[in-house]
Amino acid sequence: MSDEHRQQEARSRGNLRMAGKLSVLVVVMFGFGYALVPLYDVFCEITGIGPGTVDLVAAEEQEWVADESRTVTVEFTASLNQRMPWEFRAETRTMEVHPGESHVMTYYARNLREQDMIGQAIPSVSPARAAAHLHKLECFCFVEQLFEAGQGRYMPVRFVVDPDLPEHVDRVTLAYTFFDATPAGMHAPVDVDTASTR
Amino acid sequence: MAYSATADEHHDEHHDGPAPGLMRWVTTTNHKDLGTLYLWFSLIMFFVGGSMALVIRAELFQPGLSLVQPEFFNQMTTMHALIMIFGAVMPAFVGLANWLLPMMIGAPDMALPRVNNWGFWILPFAFTLLLSTLFMPGGAPASGWTMYPPLVLQTGEAFPFLILSIHLMGISSIMGAINIVATILNMRAPGMDLMKMPLFVWSWLITAYLLIAVMPVLAGAVTMLLTDKYFGTAFFTAAGGGDPVLFQHIFWFFGHPEVYILILPAFGIVSHIIPAFCRKPLFGKASMVYAMAAIAFLSFIVWAHHMFTVGMPLAAALFFMFATMLIAVPTGVKIFNWLATMWRSAMTFETPMLFALGFVFMFTIGGLSGLMLAIVPADFQYHDSYFVVAHFHYVLVPGSVFAIMAGVYFWLPKWTGVMYNETLGKLHFWLTTIFVNLTFFPMHFIGLAGMPRRIPDYALQFTTFNQMATIGAIGFGLSQLIFLYIVIQSARRAGEKASDRVWEGTEGLEFELSSPPAYHTFTTPPTVR
Numbered sequence: 001m002s003d004e005h006r007q008q009e010a011r012s013r014g015n016l017r018m019a020g021k022l023s024v025l026v027v028v029m030f031g032f033g034y035a036l037v038p039l040y041d042v043f044c045e046i047t048g049i050g051p052g053t054v055d056l057v058a059a060e061e062q063e064w065v066a067d068e069s070r071t072v073t074v075e076f077t078a079s080l081n082q083r084m085p086w087e088f089r090a091e092t093r094t095m096e097v098h099p100g101e102s103h104v105m106t107y108y109a110r111n112l113r114e115q116d117m118i119g120q121a122i123p124s125v126s127p128a129r130a131a132a133h134l135h136k137l138e139c140f141c142f143v144e145q146l147f148e149a150g151q152g153r154y155m156p157v158r159f160v161v162d163p164d165l166p167e168h169v170d171r172v173t174l175a176y177t178f179f180d181a182t183p184a185g186m187h188a189p190v191d192v193d194t195a196s197t198r
Numbered sequence: 199m200a201y202s203a204t205a206d207e208h209h210d211e212h213h214d215g216p217a218p219g220l221m222r223w224v225t226t227t228n229h230k231d232l233g234t235l236y237l238w239f240s241l242i243m244f245f246v247g248g249s250m251a252l253v254i255r256a257e258l259f260q261p262g263l264s265l266v267q268p269e270f271f272n273q274m275t276t277m278h279a280l281i282m283i284f285g286a287v288m289p290a291f292v293g294l295a296n297w298l299l300p301m302m303i304g305a306p307d308m309a310l311p312r313v314n315n316w317g318f319w320i321l322p323f324a325f326t327l328l329l330s331t332l333f334m335p336g337g338a339p340a341s342g343w344t345m346y347p348p349l350v351l352q353t354g355e356a357f358p359f360l361i362l363s364i365h366l367m368g369i370s371s372i373m374g375a376i377n378i379v380a381t382i383l384n385m386r387a388p389g390m391d392l393m394k395m396p397l398f399v400w401s402w403l404i405t406a407y408l409l410i411a412v413m414p415v416l417a418g419a420v421t422m423l424l425t426d427k428y429f430g431t432a433f434f435t436a437a438g439g440g441d442p443v444l445f446q447h448i449f450w451f452f453g454h455p456e457v458y459i460l461i462l463p464a465f466g467i468v469s470h471i472i473p474a475f476c477r478k479p480l481f482g483k484a485s486m487v488y489a490m491a492a493i494a495f496l497s498f499i500v501w502a503h504h505m506f507t508v509g510m511p512l513a514a515a516l517f518f519m520f521a522t523m524l525i526a527v528p529t530g531v532k533i534f535n536w537l538a539t540m541w542r543s544a545m546t547f548e549t550p551m552l553f554a555l556g557f558v559f560m561f562t563i564g565g566l567s568g569l570m571l572a573i574v575p576a577d578f579q580y581h582d583s584y585f586v587v588a589h590f591h592y593v594l595v596p597g598s599v600f601a602i603m604a605g606v607y608f609w610l611p612k613w614t615g616v617m618y619n620e621t622l623g624k625l626h627f628w629l630t631t632i633f634v635n636l637t638f639f640p641m642h643f644i645g646l647a648g649m650p651r652r653i654p655d656y657a658l659q660f661t662t663f664n665q666m667a668t669i670g671a672i673g674f675g676l677s678q679l680i681f682l683y684i685v686i687q688s689a690r691r692a693g694e695k696a697s698d699r700v701w702e703g704t705e706g707l708e709f710e711l712s713s714p715p716a717y718h719t720f721t722t723p724p725t726v727r
Contacts, residue, residue, distance in 0.1 A: 011384060011385070012309075014384045015309040015310060015380045015384050015385075016310075018309070018376075018379065018380040018383060018384055019309075019310060019313070019376050019377075019380055022375075022376045022379055022380070022410055023376065025410055025411070026372055026376075026410055026413075026414050027414070029410070029411050029412070029414040029415055030414035030415070030417060030418050031418075032414075032415060032418075033414060033415040033416075033417070033418025033419060033448055033451075033452075034418055034422075036415075036444075036447065036448050036451065037422075037433060037444065040441070040444050040447060044441075081348070081436075081437070082348060082352065120437045122436045122437060128509060177436065179435070179436060179437030180437070181437050181438075
């Protein structure tokens with residue numbers, strides 16, 4: 001009888017050891033979920049897509065040779081994230097450019113709220129394979145933008161499409177989305193529901 | 199030590215029945231009690247989630263907004279999915295595992311009985327948290343069960359409740375899975391080697407490993423959502439350098455193995471039922487095991503087929519497309535093995551067999567539409583349309599749910615000791631089969647014609663097919679009341695006495711026990727030939 005009991009005890013020790021090992025696996029997999037975050041950035045960098053390629057610093061000025069034989073249409077769009085109470089638009093909808101020439105166009109943004117706000121614009125270029133060939137030399141997206149209550153202003157974007165743009169691409173879209181980057185402590189929080197029903 | 203040993207023996211010998219009263223169910227560590235609790239919980243959630251589906255279908259009976267507000271409609275689609283996946287199908291499989299695994303491998307109980315109790319009793323709290331959001335300002339989560347940011351971050355006060363309830367469901371599943379692995383690997387009767395194990399046991403061993411591998415990843419993903427919303431991190435917020443697409447990758451890294459968690463135990467169940475009613479051994483048992491292992495492995499490298507339209511390099515799209523199509527090979531092996539088992543056999547068609555045959559037939563329909571969705575260029579048309587809804591409902595309803603019902607009909611006489619009402623069982627099968635097809639088959643067509651999912655309104659030309667689906671859904675829902683009646687009658691022990699073998703062609707250790715089995719079984723391990 002005590003033999004059987006010893007067996008039972010050995011078995012329940014084995015069970016606990018097994019549960020312990022499997023719990024380690026659980027913790028490792030929880031960590032793996034977080035490890036996917038840097039892995040994703042590496043993947044994006046290798047493949048040249050995703051946020052890893054969004055450049056929030058000015059491209060280096062270079063002497064590109066303008067290719068007058070080619071014309072590329074560049075489109076500009078503006079959008080606001082979620083319920084951000086701003087006005088935001090591109091002053092120019094489209095532009096015909098020759099690769100290698102630098103051009104300037106203008107965006108307009110206005111803070112509609114009666115409080116100071118900070119916005120961060122995130123650019124995006126499509127098609128994806130054109131992203132590496134549209135260089136921003138001057139852009140309001142390089143820094144966070146402070147807008148006082150009700151303030152509006154025009155913001156220039158200087159850009160160049162380089163001549164290495166793949167042959168078959170004749171239309172490139174540059175899209176900006178403004179995100180609310182106002183720090184939580186900057187002023188008392190506004191009730192989102194009243195803000196949106198106004 | 200010697201003293202406590204005798205005390206334990208004493209305890210075991212003289213308490214062969216459950217403690218009386220309600221506290222029995224709260225404090226129980228008995229695998230049969232917990233199996234029963236899991237199955238009842240699952241059945242209740244099946245009706246709760248089903249009522250939400252009926253709200254969805256009622257709204258879609260006519261074009262235009264007729265019954266509910268769009269916000270509430272979206273809450274219904276979200277909650278229906280979360281409840282059916284985490285509240286109905288998964289607990290049903292865990293309940294079947296609790297009841298059957300120890301009896302199938304000749305073990306006295308699960309390896310960690312207290313963990314087992316805790317794993318179950320977390321669930322009512324998790325679903326109370328989730329369901330309570332229906333009464334909160336801003337309503338329940340309405341972002342879809344996939345919880346994509348930034349949309350999900352707009353959830354109102356329900357948001358932290360959603361995240362914490364998912365944490366609780368995850369903890370419960372992980373504890374259940376650890377317990378199942380420990381039981382299968384450590385508690386088998388002498389002579390029961392791995393390849394002698396019944397296929398339901400095999401299917402659960404593989405499923406449990408999948409759960410242990412991916413539930414923590416889901417927990418991580420929803421924790422990132424929580425910290426993005428309340429603690430200023432920017433995993434998925436573009437303004438802070440994050441990327442919402444990253445969430446989709448992490449979510450589906452969990453999500454695809456999850457769909458096999460929802461189907462592998464079903465494969466195990468029908469692999470018991472088909473041979474029993476064909477009165478011959480399962481064709482190709484070893485290949486069944488390898489096929490399940492292959493499906494489990496492949497499930498980790500196909501996740502991006504849920505998100506072809508977010509944009510990815512051509513090479514990645516091709517990889518995920520071909521890897522996905524490869525899953526058809528082991529799945530085909532299983533289907534052909536079941537068919538080969540039926541070939542020239544003396545089949546009879548009792549209710550469990552009807553549900554198992556319905557499973558094989560209709561799961562294959564769902565599998566084929568899955569192959570269509572795997573084709574990248576075609577997927578751009580099908581994505582987020584009702585075709586997808588038709589696809590996953592075919593693999594989940596006449597797939598997983600039919601297998602669960604087949605399993606319940608098959609083992610219910612074993613558990614209760616009485617035969618259920620066979621006439622009503624057959625009626626339940628035929629009504630369910632007719633209505634399930636009336637509900638989901640038209641969705642293929644309206645999906646291909648362009649009706650998007652998760653929208654409370656639609657273009658006029660989709661009206662007829664939507665009305666068919668709604669009528670089917672109401673019929674399906676009402677038919678399940680027959681099932682409820684049958685189960686309650688059996689639980690009340692109303693019916694003819696069942697024999698120990700229950701059915702003519704049954705095999706396995708559980709059928710060598712009496713019907714119903716004693717409260718504690720296999721306290722001395724059986725000998726396995």
